[in-house]
Amino acid sequence: xxxxxxxLVVALISVLxxxxxxxxxxxxxxxxxVQTISSVGVKNDLLSIAQAxxxxxxxxxxxxxxxxxxxxxxxxxxxxxxxxxxxxxxASTNAFRVLAKCSPATNPGCANWMVDQSIxxxxxx
Numbered sequence: 001x002x003x004x005x006x007x008l009v010v011a012l013i014s015v016l017x018x019x020x021x022x023x024x025x026x027x028x029x030x031x032x033x034v035q036t037i038s039s040v041g042v043k044n045d046l047l048s049i050a051q052a053x054x055x056x057x058x059x060x061x062x063x064x065x066x067x068x069x070x071x072x073x074x075x076x077x078x079x080x081x082x083x084x085x086x087x088x089x090x091a092s093t094n095a096f097r098v099l100a101k102c103s104p105a106t107n108p109g110c111a112n113w114m115v116d117q118s119i120x121x122x123x124x125x
Contacts, residue, residue: 038083039111042100046115048077049087049098053117063091063117084110099124 049066052075056064059074066089069075080087081100088099095117101124102110112124 038085039113041082042085042113043121045077045082045087046098046100046113046121047119049075049089050096050115050117050119052077053089053091053096053098054119057096062093063096065089065091 049069052069053063056062056069056072056074060072064072064074066075066080066087069089070077085100085102088101090097090099097114097116100113102112104110113121114124115121
């Protein structure tokens with residue numbers, strides 16, 4: 001009888017630890033599944049724009065604005081944003097930065113993202 005009670009106590013503690021672990025993991029995530037999918041799409045768009053900047057720079061010796069990338073054909077993406085995000089390109093002769101900005105009023109829990117010539121997507125301040 002004692003071994004059955006001990007087994008039940010161990011099982012109860014295991015269940016409580018399991019629930020606590022997954023509740024913490026879910027609360028620290030980026031938000032809802034839709035927000036997660038949207039942020040992954042935004043990061044992929046930023047990488048596409050950064051690759052287009054590299055192509056443009058190789059052909060013209062300087063980086064370009066979003067409209068120049070589209071008109072030159074270096075970038076085939078026609079949209080200037082995605083699901084609450086807008087994209088902005090800051091370009092000069094030897095550097096660029098692409099920002100993905102969101103409005104927390106229309107998209108609660110979203111984060112701003114950026115990429116530069118290092119091709120590393122980072123959360124923007």
